[in-house]
Amino acid sequence: MKHAPLIAQNHTRCADCPIRHKAVCAYCEPPELAKLDAMKSYRTYQAGETIVWAGEEIEVLGSVVSGVATLSRTLPDGRRQMVGLLLPSDFVGRPGRRTAPYDVVAANEVMICQFIKPQFEKLVSNTPALERRLLDMTLDELDAAREWMLLLGRKTAREKIASLLVIIARREAALNGTTIGDGLRFVLPLTREAMSDYLGLTIETVSRQISALKKSGVIVLEDARHIRVPDYVALLDEAGDDSDGGFIS
Amino acid sequence: MKHAPLIAQNHTRCADCPIRHKAVCAYCEPPELAKLDAMKSYRTYQAGETIVWAGEEIEVLGSVVSGVATLSRTLPDGRRQMVGLLLPSDFVGRPGRRTAPYDVVAANEVMICQFIKPQFEKLVSNTPALERRLLDMTLDELDAAREWMLLLGRKTAREKIASLLVIIARREAALNGTTIGDGLRFVLPLTREAMSDYLGLTIETVSRQISALKKSGVIVLEDARHIRVPDYVALLDEAGDDSDGGFIS
DNA sequence: TTCTGACCTTGATCGAGATCAATCAAACGG
DNA sequence: CCGTTTGATTGATCTCGATCAAGGTCAGAA
Structure with a gap:
């Protein structure tokens, strides 16, 4: 499926997507890339649509191509706190986890480049560089979350x-x-x-x-x-x- | 160095430590364990002592054996927000990162079972199961941090x-x-x-x-x-x- | 024993941000 | 074209937690 011009900066891989996948492109080697291409598909979500429900099975695993998605947690009485924002190139979902700990909601119209979950997870466990990349990304997110805790608690x-x-x-x-x-x-x-x-x-x-x-x-x-x-x-x-x-x- | 009785529950490895290392024990296989034992040492910190300074080189990499350590960020005018609490069995430091994004401070007297950083990092990159374990731990911490964001923002x-x-x-x-x-x-x-x-x-x-x-x-x-x-x-x-x-x- | 300092509690007051409410502007469907 | 809806702004008032201030308790030092 072709859909948008290539804007990749440091490489020319994943040529179908107008973004660089934060999660994978930086580490794709040609053989892995071929496998990724084979399991890719695109899906769009309307503004306000919930992509993943908190507590439910995670089905989506991929990258945001366009639009903005939010991660949020809600108290039983309706108070809500956003805990993350996903912009183009950000990764959605977590390999190896069965259920999501929070809602993922489209803030505007969102297009996601989606991988088939079992296949992607298999690829991850066979590709140490990819696993390493996921660890790095998660550490970045953790730092950002803690930075945000400072904002929420003290600013x-x-x-x-x-x-x-x-x-x-x-x-x-x-x-x-x-x-x-x-x-x-x-x-x-x-x-x-x-x-x-x-x-x-x-x-x-x-x-x-x-x-x-x-x-x-x-x-x-x-x-x-x-x-x-x-x-x-x-x-x-x-x-x-x-x-x-x-x-x- | 022997120092405390064994309390391990699901396994009998890392016999010197009175705790199970969250980061490594669950995945240690005997050959790796031997290497870990060879690079272990213990160090205690006084209450109030800073174990790692935000922005400085990370030297400590290991597990809390006893006591409580805190992770915190501080604004230039002194406002402070704790962003994590380390209890016995929790992991301190991050393999693959050079500098710390926040202070690690001993809340009471803390003993840490410390690994030699380059050796530990080498072991990690040669042991996919260990890397996988670190990813899982980091995802847990991320979930906890986001849960805490809900608390800070809305409770x-x-x-x-x-x-x-x-x-x-x-x-x-x-x-x-x-x-x-x-x-x-x-x-x-x-x-x-x-x-x-x-x-x-x-x-x-x-x-x-x-x-x-x-x-x-x-x-x-x-x-x-x-x-x-x-x-x-x-x-x-x-x-x-x-x-x-x-x-x- | 008294003194000292760290830690905790309680009271009085203040103020930033929440809440309640009205208005406005742009988009949209009829 | 107008009525409705959705999102944003602004005003009036209230409230929860911050701030300022005074004591209390307890362990350790003199």
Whole structure:
């Protein structure tokens, strides 16, 4: 199945996909790649559609090709906390695990390049480099989750918003290979509600703090979803720390 | 070096250590075990001593044998968030990573069974089962971290305290093989300050909420560190969710 | 024995963010 | 074209947990 132009940067593998699979491409050797190609298929999910239900059997295993998916946990009374965000090239599902510990929901229309689970798992256990790659990715996610714990436990609402903006800007820049600097423009891929679920705030607080950052000139709101950052360092400063802002994927 | 009696439950390997190494024992085969034994050494750290500094080279790689260590991140202005707790049998350090993303600090006197880093890493890359084991452990930690994100972002102070008590009770029970039920007694291995760092609260709020739980009869405080739980289900109920309460290790 | 310092508890007050409520703007289907 | 829906903003008020402040308890040192 052909569907989109190739944007791969460091290699020309997985030519069908417009993204580099974080999980596999970097380590694919030609024989493995052929096997991966043979088990690939594509599926799209509508905005709001649940891709994987918490507690249920995991069936999806693959990479996000386009769109944004979220990972979230919910308390019995409905309080919800997002625990991860999946952007293009991020891996969905966990080889070797039977059930998912949280919901995976499409934030907008999401296309996933999916592998056949038993085949992929067999490939993983026969390919030490691939297993190693999965370990590295998981360690990255763990670091990002812990970074986010600092945000949830100790940052103010304003710092939380600024941190999220920095993180989204970084990820968008990484995706399309642009650099970050003054005058930076980007699109928020999340609604105010999704942002509030991510930051442990309410919609109203998110809206108010975005307005406040706008009022102080740290950001320019072209419309609710389009943000411009006249002075990138000022935004970083609002985020409260100088870390590289790990991102939950 | 001999130092403590063997308490291993499912196997009799790593006989020197009074704990089962979560990271390696479950997968050690005799030839690997011999190599591990050859690279083992023990080291103790005083309460409050920093075992690994955030950002610095990781030198320690091993398992906690006794005591409690904490993982924490700090904002430039001093706000601190604990992001993990290491109890006996938990693994310290990350093979394949050069620097630590957070401080590892001894909460009380901690003994660590330490491996020589390059040797251990070499063993890992030659032993797929060991690598697999590390991936599984990391996935567990990731799940626990995300569970904790739900707590930090969405639970009330009272729910946070109850959740922490449940988690500590579970881990203590798992360690010494006892079962959990009504009349359960356990020791808090953390000061109020460490609890507040873990829960994203202040010391005063921790103290007040513990008093409140005591006043409502959910727990009995024998002294500041010794807790008895007359009705375990009531405590679970206070924690706000029925999940298995992942724990950051 | 008293002194000292670490740790914990409790009270009074404050304030950031939640909650409740109204309004607005853009998209969409009739 | 207008009515409805969905998402965002803004205002008024309330509340939970932070902050400021005072004591209490206990182990170890003098």
